[in-house]
Amino acid sequence: MRSFAGRDILSLKDFERNEFFHLFEIADRLEPIARSRRSSDLLAGKILVTAFYQPSTRTRLAHETAMHRLGGQVNGFADAKVTRAGDFYQESIKDTVHMLEFYGDVIVMRHFLQGAPHEAAKWSSIPVINGGDGWGEHPTQILTDLYTVTKEMGSVDGKTFLAIGDHRMRTMHSLGYALSQFDAEMVILSPEAMSPRPEHLAELDAKGTRYRIVEHVDEAIADADVIYMEPVVQPDYTHSRDEKPSEYPTTPANYKVTQEVMKRAKSTSIVLHSLPRMDELTTDVDGLKHARYWEEAYNGVVMRMALLSSVLGAWE
Numbered sequence: 001m002r003s004f005a006g007r008d009i010l011s012l013k014d015f016e017r018n019e020f021f022h023l024f025e026i027a028d029r030l031e032p033i034a035r036s037r038r039s040s041d042l043l044a045g046k047i048l049v050t051a052f053y054q055p056s057t058r059t060r061l062a063h064e065t066a067m068h069r070l071g072g073q074v075n076g077f078a079d080a081k082v083t084r085a086g087d088f089y090q091e092s093i094k095d096t097v098h099m100l101e102f103y104g105d106v107i108v109m110r111h112f113l114q115g116a117p118h119e120a121a122k123w124s125s126i127p128v129i130n131g132g133d134g135w136g137e138h139p140t141q142i143l144t145d146l147y148t149v150t151k152e153m154g155s156v157d158g159k160t161f162l163a164i165g166d167h168r169m170r171t172m173h174s175l176g177y178a179l180s181q182f183d184a185e186m187v188i189l190s191p192e193a194m195s196p197r198p199e200h201l202a203e204l205d206a207k208g209t210r211y212r213i214v215e216h217v218d219e220a221i222a223d224a225d226v227i228y229m230e231p232v233v234q235p236d237y238t239h240s241r242d243e244k245p246s247e248y249p250t251t252p253a254n255y256k257v258t259q260e261v262m263k264r265a266k267s268t269s270i271v272l273h274s275l276p277r278m279d280e281l282t283t284d285v286d287g288l289k290h291a292r293y294w295e296e297a298y299n300g301v302v303m304r305m306a307l308l309s310s311v312l313g314a315w316e
């Protein structure tokens with residue numbers, strides 16, 4: 001297995017099966033620290049730099065909490081407008097990263113431009129973690145989600161994932177790449193305008209991800225082990241931010257999961273949602289035994305503890 005020490009986490013395209021299991025094992029080891037709300041000194045003396053050019057609740061705060069729980073420190077920005085990258089100067093990624101690399105030991109970057117964290121990694125002497133890049137990928141979210149499936153269901157292998165939402169979306173891309181390393185099926189459900197791009201499907205074919213496309217949640221809900229959700233009503237992820245519109249469109253029934261829809265699901269199935277949600281996942285699902293999105297959000301901290309400690313070489 002390749003070493004994680006010093007490694008950039010930019011994509012799940014090249015992740016190998018044993019690397020998923022390695023991170024799951026580290027996450028299991030660190031989980032009691034998060035559960036008991038303790039801190040450790042595993043990353044004492046290390047600094048995480050958060051460079052967020054797009055809004056975030058979970059990704060930024062889960063990385064920050066992970067760093068604090070492991071005894072490290074955090075600096076950074078949650079809005080590029082407070083930096084020279086977001087004002088008159090529009091400072092380049094290259095120039096910005098040449099500062100950030102001396103302000104900390106690892107960078108987590110979210111950006112509205114696909115490939116921005118990859119560009120940052122080219123110029124950075126410290127590891128760069130992709131916290132979501134435009135429509136590109138969201139690797140740490142999917143690592144969190146597959147860890148959640150492993151914890152809740154024993155294994156990712158043998159599972160059918162019904163992936164509902166915008167399949168041009170970064171999370172869906174990382175899911176498709178990751179599932180190529182497991183004996184799992186991805187059932188794709190999205191409005192036509194949000195279908196996976198042909199180039200992406202060609203990549204999944206090349207990687208050997210098993211997938212099929214359906215048009216209505218009722219076609220696939222009974223076979224699904226993991227109901228994996230993303231909004232279809234959402235902002236344009238290629239912008240730095242979208243403000244609240246005067247009126248939101250509503251999600252068509254084909255792409256909605258409600259308590260009524262869940263009556264047709266397997267009793268053992270679980271519902272994941274990377275959040276935030278719109279109306280595609282109704283709150284009446286929250287009280288069902290299937291709902292696992294709060295556990296997923298908690299595991300977001302645990303997986304980021306595993307990732308940060310690994311790229312910072314704490315296990316070497």
Ligand code: CP
Binds near residue numbers: 056059132274
């Ligand atoms: N799941 C996720 O990426 O959430 P945030 O946009 O709040 O980080």
